[in-house]
Amino acid sequence: MTTAQIMELDQQYLAPIYKRAPIVFDRGVGVYLYDTDGNKYLDFLGGIAVNSLGHAVPEIIGAVAQQAARLMHVSNLYHTEPYAVLAKLLVDHAFPSKAFFCNSGSEAIEAALKFSRKWACGVAGETKHEIIAFDHSFHGRTYGALSVTAQTKYHEGFKPMLPGVVVLPFNDASTLDAAISAERTAAVIVEPVQGEGGINPAQVEFLQTIRRLCDDRKTALIFDEIQCGLCRTGKLFAYQHHGIEPDLLTLAKPLGGGLPIGAVLMKSHIAEALTPGCHGSTFGANPVACHVAAAVLRKMIDENLADRTRAAGEYFRAGLRRLQETHPDLKAIRGLGLLVGVEFDRKVDDIIAGCRAKGLIVGSAGENVLRCAPPLIVEHAHIDEALRILGEVLAA
Ligand SMILES: Cc1ncc(COP(=O)(O)O)c(C=O)c1O
Structure with a gap:
């Protein structure tokens, strides 16, 4: 053609x-x-x-071919080796956590929002459902992810957004104390370096204040590293620049070397709030995507x-x-x-x-x-x- x-x-x-x-x-x-x-x-x-x-x-091409020839899909009703290997590799190089795999960045955000609300509901009931996001953020195009994307141009024609989202100014620590509530706030979601919103790194004091208040008010902290994670900023994970760990970390974009895959890493208190069947994805933890992602991650680390x-x-x-x-x-x-x-x-x-x-x-x-x-x-x-x-x- x-x-x-x-x-x-x-x-x-x-x-x-x-x-x-x-x-x-x-x-x-x-x-x-x-x-x-x-x-x-x-x-x-x-x-x-x-x-x-x-x-x-070559390593990515080899990994695709090898796993595609062996097993492309079998569903999450059964175990396969690639997702187990990938989860261990990710967790070993991040913080003690458990992994959930999906197929894109937006799906990783959806999962992180749902997992945070599920956990928060167990902490203080359904009134603890608010999600705090920041000006100029971008978290994706599905409804949950779009609702925490604080750029009105992306909302036009698609309203109403998900209720319970509060937007605060980015890199302004002064508004956090009044907004993060032990009774109402389930999660704070932030990109350590805003991508789509103009390439804006979060200041260390801003992230430190969020972390401190989230700990104090039993609020989940989600770092969206879909764009800035996996070596992009000069550390394997962007949060490592300041040593401030999130409760949930979302990854996607480079993870599959070009194949679609998303991931959420979550600390044990979040994982403990989840039960079989509370969330899911037909293609999530796909053997080819996971096998390739493990090859990508190994190469990033080894080199x-x-x-x-x-x-x-x-x-x-x-x-x-x-x-x-x-x-x-x-x-x-x-x-x-x-x-x-x-x-x-x-x-x-x-x-x-x-x-x-x-x-x-x-x-x-x-x-x-x-x-x-x-x-x-x-x-x-x-x-x-x-x-x-x-x-x-x-x-x-
Ligand atoms: C920080 C961030 N979060 C989430 C997303 C959504 O990812 P996807 O396009 O894979 O759904 C993007 C995509 O640009 C992003 O940059």
Whole structure:
């Protein structure tokens, strides 16, 4: 099929949910993508923070093939080895906890919200059901996840949202004490680094205050590390930057190396509130997704990808700061590790299109912020190439 034919089919047969760029990707290798016309692109978006190990990774391909040939699905009525191995691997490298597996980030958020309410209901009854979320958060598109996504543009036309959600200002510790209630608040949900909302790292004092008040008021603390977890910020888990542990941790995006999988890790007091049948997922704990996720996680840990990411992120940000000296329209550089936001004094659509025309894929996080989340295996030469292209686009 030609590129034009594929786009025509999209137009004719797909619900108009996505605003896709006029490009058809055909294959990827390492940090590069190739379209159906044979053009090569440096991938500085990584499938929106998913392809952390790059494209066409031999270990991932091998893991898919091996498990697909052995057993693809059998349901959660039975045991399989891959989910057990993955759960142990995750828990061994996070905090003492139990795992639940699902198929996406939004599903992980749904589960974390439900598990928190179930636990809170046992603590103080059904009145303890409120969930506190923060301005500019993004937690997904299903109703629960959307309800704690505090950006009204995502709610338009879909109201009413889930009742019992309270939104507070992000990075403002002063409002927490009055809002977190022992009687009413089931959970506080926060991204240690806000992704979609503009790449905003949470301040340590803010997280410390939330942790202290959650302990004091018997409230579950959920860290959404769907975008910022798994080495992206230069630590295996973003919470490790400050040593502040959540009660529940949500993961997804890079976990499956490109296959759909989501996970919730929860401390034992939350797990003890759950009973067989209180939640579930037909495809959750899928053997192929879990086997691949274990291969991804092992590679991240064995190759010390977190340290590498930290160094690469510093190198990238230093280059961006140099670019800023000659481009005052570049207002701010934010982020941690290789989750990088570059704020401009205008919309970034043209910059993204300009970069794409020159062979660099980047994304946005809000209207004015360029989002870079490249594969974590990027080398200095790739970063130099990205900076050169961005510089050319800004100078044009
Ligand atoms: C922090 C965060 N939480 C949740 C989600 C939802 O994940 P998914 O798109 O896999 O449902 C996203 C997706 O961008 C995210 O960035």
